[in-house]
Amino acid sequence: MANTSFRVQANKFSQDNIQATLVCSKCDEVFSKEFPLDLEGQTSEFKCPVCGVPGEVDLPYKSADEREEIEEDFEEVEEEESGEESEDEY
Ligand SMILES: [Zn+2]
Numbered sequence: 603m604a605n606t607s608f609r610v611q612a613n614k615f616s617q618d619n620i621q622a623t624l625v626c627s628k629c630d631e632v633f634s635k636e637f638p639l640d641l642e643g644q645t646s647e648f649k650c651p652v653c654g655v656p657g658e659v660d661l662p663y664k665s666a667d668e669r670e671e672i673e674e675d676f677e678e679v680e681e682e683e684s685g686e687e688s689e690d691e692y
Pocket of ligand 1 (some may be wrong): 626627628629630631650651652653654655
């Protein structure tokens, strides 16, 4: 039985995960799914949430631009943590 494949239509890297918009080659439905960052550039196997067919997707690598954005975000977080006097915003 040949595996179904999911095509990556769009993807976005956050600090915690990979948010991908995928198309199922079996039912042709578009859905979104989140993957752990560890799976960057690897093949992930899962079942289609629409039709339930098992398949796999080749996840992309983060682009250089996205890496820079995430590094900047980390710097901002460090600055916020160094000044802990803004608690009453919550
Ligand atoms: Zn499907």
